[in-house]
Amino acid sequence: METYHQLVDFASKYKNIVVALGMFDGLHIGHQKIIRTAVERARSIHGSAFVFSFTNHPRAIVDSLGAPRRISSEQVSLRILRNLGVDVLVEIPFTHDFADTSPEEFIHLLYRHFSPRYIVVGENYTFGKKGAGTPQLLHDMGKRYTIETIVCSSVLYDGEPISSTRIRTYIEQGDITHVNELLGYPFTMIGTVIHGQARGRLLGFPTANIALRESYEILPNGVYAVTVVYHHRIYSAVANIGNNPTFGLCDRRMEVHIMDFDGDLYGKKILVSFHKRIRSETRFDSVEALISQIKSDKECAECVFQETFHLQEKISMVI
Structure with a gap:
């Protein structure tokens, strides 16, 4: 797996790119569903599976209360992404300038740097300034760039979507059994x-x-x-x-x-x-x-x- 910490012209180096978008804090089984979908689609078109994320949590920039502590270290996350079959990880800093990017500008950024065949997101994914972008907007605007959007439904546990927030609560309680069940790994x-x-x-x-x-x-x-x-x-x-x-x-x-x-x-x-x-x-x-x-x-x-x-x-x- 290759790793980049800046945006470059990926489309000139990699063909048939499929990009999974998200923060992926903890890489729990809901995140794994999104990434596996991207990897499987990339393999089916003889392309490259990308994960595009951030080195810091966006809430560190946009939330006055700051960001939560990360669930997994970078070393653990890299091991999991490799084992999931990701070809390229792109992680860039989330900055104040990036936080001001409109949803439309973000989609154009994806096209300019990745020119992806497919984008894969979770059903609750948001992007752009104040989180105004939705999977539906990504789907509708992506058509202008001949990008197909795949939206993965949430994975449920006890009838509720698995989330990094739920996992943090279990960690704070020392409930390692539930932590591991939601992560899908210890x-x-x-x-x-x-x-x-x-x-x-x-x-x-x-x-x-x-x-x-x-x-x-x-x-x-x-x-x-x-x-x-x-x-x-x-x-x-x-x-x-x-x-x-x-x-x-x-x-x-x-x-x-x-x-x-x-x-x-x-x-x-x-x-x-x-x-x-x-x-x-x-x-x-x-x-x-x-x-x-x-x-x-x-x-x-x-x-x-x-x-x-x-x-x-x-x-x-x-x-």
């Missing part, structure tokens, strides 16, 4: 292992410590059953997100105990996928009580993985 973070206080190793449970980026959505403090991908291998693990209250608090971070692994991960990137919340973070009165609880957490996580027969399939989207 909620995943990629981070570089940093030096900690080696306390986990002294307790008999060495951990990989990862600093948390507050610009992205983070699950509530607690203990989770996770998998870790490192050097193309998948490991079962237990992750604790929190401030280490038993030992006098620290900066909020994630500590991951990887089962059946013995190696030096300092400075290395690992991929952590969340599968189930085991418990809330707790302050223990003694080290012995903490060790006993960690053993129980490991047993609980192992039960989760024994029950998960399609683990490889579930995380293949982000590997």
Whole structure:
């Protein structure tokens, strides 16, 4: 997959372009439907599947309250887009000038830079100044440029459309089961292992410590059953997100105990996928009580993985 961060004359380099339009925050199963539709249509006409989006959330520019935190990091999003079969990702900054672009100007911009055969959007997609553009307008004006518009219906969950807002609510609640069902893949973070206080190793449970980026959505403090991908291998693990209250608090971070692994991960990137919340973070009165609880957490996580027969399939989207 090729990536661009500016608009160029794509039509001179790529033939039979199909463009999926949207913010695609989190790349949940509703977004995946739109992108898969674009990829399938591009393949059917021997063309190229594009995703055209923004590096920053438009609400950061047009909303006085600012933008919500992103659900997925750029690294996770790129992996998912590649696995969906996208040929080209075009992500540009959403600026004040772009926010003032009329719907008609935006459609002309699409024609000038992409000259697409098809444009694929969701039924609630809006574009142009103050979101005045609709899929119907895109369809009607697209005809002037011989562009066909495909509008994908929303994917429903419990009778309601899946949305990034719903997923953020589940993340804030620590409801990882619903988060993963709406995403269509496990909620995943990629981070570089940093030096900690080696306390986990002294307790008999060495951990990989990862600093948390507050610009992205983070699950509530607690203990989770996770998998870790490192050097193309998948490991079962237990992750604790929190401030280490038993030992006098620290900066909020994630500590991951990887089962059946013995190696030096300092400075290395690992991929952590969340599968189930085991418990809330707790302050223990003694080290012995903490060790006993960690053993129980490991047993609980192992039960989760024994029950998960399609683990490889579930995380293949982000590997």
